[in-house]
Amino acid sequence: MNFMKDFHEDGSIVKELNYSFITLIPKIGNPETIKDFRPISLVGSMYKILTNVLANRIKKVMDSAIGESQMSFVKGKHISDAITWSGRYNGMFTVSSIRQGLVDSRNAALNSFKDVWQGICTPKIEFFMWQLIMGKVLVKDTMQIFCLDYGSNTKCPNCDSGMETADHVFLLCCCLKQLWDVFIGWWGISWCCNNFFKDWFDSWSGQYGAVGIGGVLRDSKCKVLCLFTQSVGTMDSNLAEILAIKRASQLCFSQQGLHYWNVIIINVSKSDVPWVNGGDFGCMKHVDIIWEIRNLIQCLGNLTVVPEGKAFNAFADSLAKQG
Numbered sequence: 001m002n003f004m005k006d007f008h009e010d011g012s013i014v015k016e017l018n019y020s021f022i023t024l025i026p027k028i029g030n031p032e033t034i035k036d037f038r039p040i041s042l043v044g045s046m047y048k049i050l051t052n053v054l055a056n057r058i059k060k061v062m063d064s065a066i067g068e069s070q071m072s073f074v075k076g077k078h079i080s081d082a083i084t085w086s087g088r089y090n091g092m093f094t095v096s097s098i099r100q101g102l103v104d105s106r107n108a109a110l111n112s113f114k115d116v117w118q119g120i121c122t123p124k125i126e127f128f129m130w131q132l133i134m135g136k137v138l139v140k141d142t143m144q145i146f147c148l149d150y151g152s153n154t155k156c157p158n159c160d161s162g163m164e165t166a167d168h169v170f171l172l173c174c175c176l177k178q179l180w181d182v183f184i185g186w187w188g189i190s191w192c193c194n195n196f197f198k199d200w201f202d203s204w205s206g207q208y209g210a211v212g213i214g215g216v217l218r219d220s221k222c223k224v225l226c227l228f229t230q231s232v233g234t235m236d237s238n239l240a241e242i243l244a245i246k247r248a249s250q251l252c253f254s255q256q257g258l259h260y261w262n263v264i265i266i267n268v269s270k271s272d273v274p275w276v277n278g279g280d281f282g283c284m285k286h287v288d289i290i291w292e293i294r295n296l297i298q299c300l301g302n303l304t305v306v307p308e309g310k311a312f313n314a315f316a317d318s319l320a321k322q323g
Contacts, residue, residue, distance in 0.1 A: 003046060004053065013050075116201075132166055133198045140164040167197050210234050213244040214318070217251060226251065242286050242293070245305060249296040252303060263303040 007013060024037040031037055116129050131137045140154050141163060156164045158175040170176065214229040228251060232243050248265045297303045 004050070007050065129201070132170060133201055135166055137166045137169075139166050139169055141166070171197055211237065211240040213240060213247055215244060215248045215251070217248075217255070225255070239286055239289075242289050246289055246293050246296075249293050249300075249303065253296055253300060263300065265303065265305045 023040045025040055027036050027038050116126050116133065121129075128137075135142065144154070154163050156162050156168055156173055158169075159173050161174070162168045162172065171180075210231075210233070212229065212231045214227070216227040217225045219225060228247060230247065232240060245265060252263050252265070297305075
């Protein structure tokens with residue numbers, strides 16, 4: 001009792017109170033070395049009595065000190081029951097925090113939002129584009145998810161051949177494709193359409209920043225003949241990959257004797273390879289450069305561009321980073 005009285009009056013605790021008793025428990029029947037024992041720490045009884053007294057007294061005023069959202073401090077609740085907003089450090093929701101989250105370039109999953117909210121179109125058009133990317137447009141597919149009444153027929157009312165999803169209505173429907181072909185035909189090119197609206201939107205712009213290109217020319221025995229590394233300035237990643245293919249094509253064209261070889265250019269971009277190999281242009285912004293590459297390939301006659309990952313040619317990737 002004197003110990004409890006001193007603690008509540010002076011707020012002091014003697015350091016001996018926190019001392020522990022170490023007990024060695026044998027692991028085997030006949031222990032011989034220290035490795036054969038398991039240590040167990042036993043705290044003194046006075047320390048346990050003090051903590052229980054404090055807990056019982058604090059329990060009476062806990063409700064007035066803890067907020068409703070701090071569930072981890074309430075009996076019978078867990079931290080998973082707490083109501084917090086992850087968009088701010090203090091867990092409080094604000095309109096500015098959600099807008100900042102949408103346009104935050106550090107979040108790679110939300111890059112499409114950053115490209116939508118540029119102020120190029122009117123706000124209602126930008127909002128509709130955002131709905132398409134997020135799959136929030138009210139079609140039969142989303143009505144089914146939200147348990148709304150949409151009737152028994154889930155097919156597209158225009159073509160009656162596919163389920164009415166946002167991607168189908170605005171991209172894949174054969175009736176709408178005729179309109180897309182007329183629109184794209186104004187530029188005198190054809191268009192390879194993605195199956196998802198978000199992929200279609202993201203394909204118009206790559207990751208923007210300062211980039212370099214690099215490559216290495218090897219013979220059939222993997223012997224290095226020549227290499228290049230070059231800084232190409234600030235641009236999106238799609239254009240950088242196309243410029244790398246162009247530079248490699250020019251290098252092959254300038255080398256003596258390569259006209260008699262079968263030349264293969266390995267590129268990491270799967271979308272750029274069909275464009276330069278004679279397929280659909282896909283990206284209208286880089287038509288001029290793609291035409292130059294196609295002319296170089298045609299002049300060589302024995303050059304092919306194939307897609308492979310960065311791990312397939314780590315040396316060329318390191319040269320690009322040095323550019």
